[in-house]
Amino acid sequence: MRTATVMILILLLLPQAAVHAEDNPSIAILRFGSLRTFDVTEGAILDVLESYGFISAEENAHLHSRQDLQGEKINVLWGSADFDLPTANLVLRTALDAEPDVLVTITTTMTQLALNATADMDDPPVLLFTSVYNPYEAGILQSACVKPDHVGGSLSSTPYEEVISLLMAENPDIEVIGTIFNASEAAGAVGAEEIARIGEQYGLTVLGVAVTDIDEMALAAEGLADKGIDAFVMPIDLRTGAAGLPIVVNLSNEYGIPVFHPILFSIYYGATVSSGFYHYYAQGENVGILLAAHLNGDIDIAQTAINEQTGSAIGINLDMAGRQDIEISQELIDQADAVIVAGEVTISDRVATELRVEGEVMPLAERQAGDQAFLANLHCSPERIAEEQAALDAAEA
16 A cells, blocks of 8 residues: 555656646756867856755766756756757757747857857747857847847957967967968958958968868968968867868978967867967856856846856977977977977966866855856946947947
């Protein structure tokens, strides 16, 4: 009799649990590509959600393996496209079919796709982005506060000036640099323009080649090498950048041409010298704070500015420099935060803290005041919106 009663209770409770899960806020986390740094950013988002009590430690561990979750308080589903646009569109459509309350998008490409798909919706899901470079040029927003009402997030700075400055410091006699970019990806096209603009300021000749697919990378790189370039300076371009960088590196080793790149850990993919963004955990925390505040009803995304995450570090691949017969100064080596020698990587403490796939979950009491200050700085007051709109109007006049 007792067993029968227990079974009846279980059967009665199961539908209620299912309904509870369906009624939870749902978040779709979508990314374009499979870089390890994306794992770090996603992990930081999850750690913040645990701090705020939206997921348990057990649910956090489950989600770190990128498994979907119907949790006690929120539901999470994952989507990933490995640098493939048709797959990215399919991933996005599948996510939208689930009618999520929030889309968290990683990379410029995935964010653009999500914005295009939600822009005309009467009640679109909130769209929070991260790992996005050049969102203004990509048409995602006009300024930090002049943007679609359902869009928020954290953009990453792009230190092309620093990359070219390092290049010139190492080789003041350099004259010609080459760059390869995907014309259909905003981050890459804008990056190539920045490289050309900054390079010309240094008196360099900048040769750029636009490609449409990674299969064209080898031919483009060889064409630039045959024109006598002194260095490759590559833009942030995920489809032909991260995936295509090894192709460029193989040819650069053959010709003895160094490769400079504006993402710190491009040295893992063969770049000779990098100077770039490394705050992968922090940018995930930023989006996690925005997400938690939105779920708690503490902020209006329409009145919340886009955060800009700045800061860069230097990386050097001495193995590649050796293959290219390039000498790296001891001064630059001493400045570096990441150095590869004989296949081994040495990383400074400040960079290592930004590579935690599973960070230490901070108790809410310890982080709440700082998070509130962070959000207060992002408030889009009517005055701030008016000032930014006036600046945009003046720039167009």
